[in-house]
Amino acid sequence: xxxxxMLKVSMVxxxxxxxxxxxxxxxxxxxxxxxxxxxxxxxxxxxxxxxxDEGAVKSEAVPSHDAVAGLERIYFxxxxxxxxxxxxxxxxxxxxxxxxxxxLQVVIEGHCDERGSDEYNLAxxxxxxxxxxxxxxxxxxxxxxxxVISYGEEKPLVSGSSEEAWAQNRRAEFxxxx
Amino acid sequence: xxxxxxxxxxxxxxLPWSVRAATEIxxxxxxxxxxxxxxxxFLPDQGPQSARVAAEINEVLNADLDLSGLFRFVDPxxxxxxxxxxxxLSNQVNFPxxxxxxxxTLIKGSYxxxxxxxxxEARLFDxxxxxxxxxxRYVGEVKDVRRMAHAFADLVLKALTGEEGxxxxxxxxxxxxxxxxxxxxxxxxxxxxIRLTDHRSIVLNPDFSPRGKEILFTxxxxxxPDLYRKEIYSGKEARLSYRPGLNVAxxxxxxxxxxALTLSKDGNPEIYLVDxxxxxxxxxxxxxxxxxxxxxxxxxxxMAFVSNRQGNPxxxxxxxxxxxxxxLTTQGKYNATPAWNPKGxxxxxxxxxxxxxxxxxxxxxxxxxxxxxFGPGNSEHPxxxxxxxxxxxxxDKSGNRAIYVMRxxxxxxxxxxxxxxxxxxxxxxxxx
Numbered sequence: 330x331x332x333x334x335m336l337k338v339s340m341v342x343x344x345x346x347x348x349x350x351x352x353x354x355x356x357x358x359x360x361x362x363x364x365x366x367x368x369x370x371x372x373x374x375x376x377x378x379x380x381x382d383e384g385a386v387k388s389e390a391v392p393s394h395d396a397v398a399g400l401e402r403i404y405f406x407x408x409x410x411x412x413x414x415x416x417x418x419x420x421x422x423x424x425x426x427x428x429x430x431x432x433l434q435v436v437i438e439g440h441c442d443e444r445g446s447d448e449y450n451l452a453x454x455x456x457x458x459x460x461x462x463x464x465x466x467x468x469x470x471x472x473x474x475x476x477v478i479s480y481g482e483e484k485p486l487v488s489g490s491s492e493e494a495w496a497q498n499r500r501a502e503f504x505x506x507x
Numbered sequence: 508x509x510x511x512x513x514x515x516x517x518x519x520x521x522l523p524w525s526v527r528a529a530t531e532i533x534x535x536x537x538x539x540x541x542x543x544x545x546x547x548x549f550l551p552d553q554g555p556q557s558a559r560v561a562a563e564i565n566e567v568l569n570a571d572l573d574l575s576g577l578f579r580f581v582d583p584x585x586x587x588x589x590x591x592x593x594x595x596l597s598n599q600v601n602f603p604x605x606x607x608x609x610x611x612t613l614i615k616g617s618y619x620x621x622x623x624x625x626x627x628e629a630r631l632f633d634x635x636x637x638x639x640x641x642x643x644r645y646v647g648e649v650k651d652v653r654r655m656a657h658a659f660a661d662l663v664l665k666a667l668t669g670e671e672g673x674x675x676x677x678x679x680x681x682x683x684x685x686x687x688x689x690x691x692x693x694x695x696x697x698x699x700x701i702r703l704t705d706h707r708s709i710v711l712n713p714d715f716s717p718r719g720k721e722i723l724f725t726x727x728x729x730x731x732p733d734l735y736r737k738e739i740y741s742g743k744e745a746r747l748s749y750r751p752g753l754n755v756a757x758x759x760x761x762x763x764x765x766x767a768l769t770l771s772k773d774g775n776p777e778i779y780l781v782d783x784x785x786x787x788x789x790x791x792x793x794x795x796x797x798x799x800x801x802x803x804x805x806x807x808x809x810m811a812f813v814s815n816r817q818g819n820p821x822x823x824x825x826x827x828x829x830x831x832x833x834x835l836t837t838q839g840k841y842n843a844t845p846a847w848n849p850k851g852x853x854x855x856x857x858x859x860x861x862x863x864x865x866x867x868x869x870x871x872x873x874x875x876x877x878x879x880x881f882g883p884g885n886s887e888h889p890x891x892x893x894x895x896x897x898x899x900x901x902x903d904k905s906g907n908r909a910i911y912v913m914r915x916x917x918x919x920x921x922x923x924x925x926x927x928x929x930x931x932x933x934x935x936x937x938x939x
Binding site: 363366367368369370371372373376377378379380381408444445446447448449451452453455456459476477478479480481483 | 630643644655709711741841857
């Protein structure tokens with residue numbers, strides 16, 4: 330306690346000292362001191378980003394592949410790319426259809442629900458499409474007839490942020506390649 | 508606190524000149540200290556008056572310095588006559604007047620307009636020690652006024668903390684306001700957005716090259732998720748990696764000679780190193796699961812990434828040279844989007860908890876995990892400012908996804924983009 334009081338007293342003394350010395354030793358500030366600290370920056374020398382010339386580029390809309398009536402889509406659980414019993418049954422039906430339509434080339438699109446990171450979902454969609462492709466190949470479909478593409482969370486089947494919407498969006502679709 | 512005072516007073520007493528010489532104020536975390544700042548309106552010097560120029564400078568400085576969390580603004584309504592005088596020299600400023608208002612720092616300035624030519628003089632004064640801390644003369648055009656003010660905000664932070672602010676950098680992001688997800692670029696306060704791509708397809712995952720001159724991104728323009736690079740100044744664009752399957756999450760190494768990239772060419776998403784022409788140099792990951800979303804350590808020796816090799820997605824850190832990977836996150840069932848900070852000591856990421864995503868940071872040794880956001884909605888995709896002071900991210904807490912910025916401790920969050928369209932996946936450039 331006593332130590333604290335002594336410290337407090339000495340602080341006050343020190344404070345006064347400091348204040349006095351501080352004042353007494355402040356040299357007059359000159360214009361030169363200021364000017365030495367002020368430098369010039371030429372903003373017009375900095376390059377600016379080049380934006381799109383509006384309307385200059387005309388590119389066509391993304392060609393979408395056609396759904397095939399005989400090929401049913403399959404669904405996945407959250408953050409999973411393993412095939413459920415139901416998905417295997419549907420893939421079995423799809424394999425029969427592909428066998429019956431030998432000229433048909435298909436692309437399997439892998440999709441995710443909107444939750445999770447873009448990068449991870451792109452990988453997850455790819456893994457879903459590959460799981461479906463590998464199963465079809467195991468059922469005897471020629472791997473050359475099947476390509477895959479992942480759209481991650483970019484092409485939801487239904488909009489909305491509900492369990493029902495998410496469940497419908499976690500899917501693999503089978504489209505014809507022309 | 509008590510000890511700090513004694514140290515300060517002893518230093519004051521013994522070395523008054525060295526105290527005046529020490530311009531830097533030690534600030535380790537935003538919000539730890541707040542310096543009373545008087546920010547005055549810049550005044551017309553030569554040429555006509557422009558309320559717009561003065562207002563834009565004031566708005567930018569106010570927003571940038573407020574976001575820094577270092578300042579407490581003195582109410583401009585209390586300003587006295589010195590605020591209305593162009594007194595830009597330390598022997599002209601009425602310091603006692605400012606001291607009386609409780610201010611310890613003061614920003615004053617002037618502008619001169621000649622047609623479209625604009626010269627802005629900006630000064631930061633230390634009121635307590637009655638001296639100029641820093642000043643700059645910005646020469647340019649009226650359209651450069653916001654950049655001038657951002658540049659001065661950077662300088663103010665440098666003068667007071669020793670580290671420059673990030674306000675002259677840019678944020679790239681994906682917005683669907685044209686009807687397609689395209690690549691956009693904006694200032695760090697969300698102003699001056701410009702569109703960089705016109706692919707009318709799906710453009711995704713932008714990331715800046717370390718020197719900020721290029722942006723890597725993925726686009727479905729050629730009906731496959733291919734990796735592109737784009738020069739920001741010339742607008743030139745090239746397709747870099749277009750192997751069948753994924754060419755996503757491209758991140759340029761600090762040396763700008765290698766790119767970490769997720770490819771699925773071998774039948775499973777794995778991370779590879781490719782050179783700047785897209786040729787594979789090395790495979791980093793090799794296992795049955797998903798490996799994606801790499802983020803370089805600032806020295807380029809390690810890489811944080813997401814993998815579900817142990818079941819759920821978690822953050823791992825791989826050594827680039829040995830390929831050896833160790834798990835970083837131990838909590839939660841879904842951890843993703845790692846972002847290594849430029850300082851090198853922390854990694855930001857998102858975790859799904861109770862069906863929602865929030866942003867966390869963790870030290871690179873897996874200790875000191877901190878949660879930064881607490882809903883509502885999902886907060887995702889954190890990226891650090893070049894000075895590691897701030898984090899930019901996307902959130903759907905107000906409806907459509909929008910880009911937000913907050914301090915690295917989770918405080919001071921503010922929205923940068925409008926809610927009229929969907930904006931996401933921000934990336935923060937280095938200083939321009």
